[in-house]
Amino acid sequence: MTRSDALAQKAPLLLKPRLYDNMVNAAAVAPNRYGRSQIKTFSKIDLVERQGQMDKMFREYRELDRKIQAANWTKELIDIVGSQ
Numbered sequence: 001m002t003r004s005d006a007l008a009q010k011a012p013l014l015l016k017p018r019l020y021d022n023m024v025n026a027a028a029v030a031p032n033r034y035g036r037s038q039i040k041t042f043s044k045i046d047l048v049e050r051q052g053q054m055d056k057m058f059r060e061y062r063e064l065d066r067k068i069q070a071a072n073w074t075k076e077l078i079d080i081v082g083s084q
Contacts, residue, residue, distance in 0.1 A: 016057055020050055
C-alpha cells in the first residue's frame with residue numbers, strides 16, 4: 001500500500017465511527033423533567049453493541065494513522081529532496 005492509498009483510506013475510516021457516535025449519543029436516554037416512574041423511555045438500538053463497533057472502528061483508524069506516521073518518520077530525507 002502506498003502512502004497515498006493509506007491517506008485515502010484514512011478519512012473514510014474516521015467518518016463512520018463519528019456517525020455511530022452521533023447515533024449513540026442521540027439514542028442514549030437522557031433524563032428529562034419528569035420522574036422516572038412517570039415516563040419510561042427505551043432505546044431502539046443496542047447501545048453497548050454500537051459502542052463496541054465504534055471502538056473497533058476508531059482502533060482501526062488509529063492503527064492506520066500510526067502506520068502512516070511511522071512511514072513518515074522512516075522516509076529518508078535524501079529520497080524526498082532527491083525526487084524534486
